[in-house]
Amino acid sequence: MSPQFLVIAYYTESTSYEVLAGNLKRSLQNFSLPHYIEAIEDLGSWEKNTHHKAYFIKEILNSRNQDVLYVDVDAQFKSYPDLIPTLDCDIAYRTQDFKWRADEALSGTLFLKNNDRIKRFVDRWIELNEAVPAERMKPETWEQKNMQRAQREMSDLVYYNLPPEYTFIYDHMKIMYPRTTPVIEHYQESRNVHKRSNPNPNFRVRR
DSSP: OOOSEEEEEEEETTSHHHHHHHHHHHHHHHTTOOEEEEEEOOOSSHHHHHHHHHHHHHHHHHHOSSEEEEEOTTEEEOSOOTTGGGOOSSEEEEEEOOSSOSSEEEEEEEEEOOSHHHHHHHHHHHHHHHTSOGGGOOGGGSHHHHHHHHHHHOTTOOEEEOOGGGSEETTHHHHHSTTOOOSEEEOOHHHHHHHHHOOOTTOOOOO
16 A cells, blocks of 8 residues: 655755755655655755745645655655654654754654645745745744744644654764664755855854
């Protein structure tokens, strides 16, 4: 029986993400997971490219009669995501406490039921993204924080906190959860993007 969900991702053309899209696709093919990976033009900044996530998800929800599992394109599937078909919720993503930031919403793996509540949620997510110009964004207004805020505003939205193996950040979570085997592993290419765009050798980004 084929899955009732579609794995989706997008990447900016002619960037390091294009190679990573190939890695993701091969990992999906390993487990015969139906998927759709879209190439987009660079929108001018990392912030604008990440804000495109909500628009991309809205487009998929409106054009396909399937639940969706969004993953960042720098992710790879290490095993079949058995949990996803069993989820009885509207939305699922990982909320994690880190040393540098508590209550961090991780939008790199995001399950969305294709229903009217979720479509209203995505519209609100887009509104929050558009409220702050990309050049003035900070961690408190990154797309994942806006996603979390939109989810928490909607009292009728059923949320499930994904276990760490479904948004397994390859280095941080290996330390935090040493006995956990990742299902979906994330390689955090955004750190390399920030390093290339910031010449300060002391610059660090926590994502």
